[in-house]
Amino acid sequence: MLSPDILHQLIKGGFKDHLVDWVKCYLIHVHGKTQAEKVLDKIDWQIAAVAPYTGLWHFPQG
Structure with missing residues (x-):
């Protein structure tokens, strides 16, 4: 099992x-x-236009 920090680094790096x-x-x-x-x-623009819904994190400034 991967720890959250290693998983984050893999996703961010990859x-x-x-x-x-x-x-x-x-x-x-x-x-x-x-x-x-x-x-x-x-x-x-298309990513920013995604409608918000419960459980989705939206970061308008990146």
Whole structure:
């Protein structure tokens, strides 16, 4: 069984630090910096538009 701290580090390291950075680099490579920023803004907007419900934690500032 993984302790919560190790699990947090795995999720943060594997998802946030690696996958999110990779997607940003990929979008810049494929679409160019200006269009990639528009795509990332649209993704951020869609995540922020998720309707709140019990049990979901929402962090509007990231």
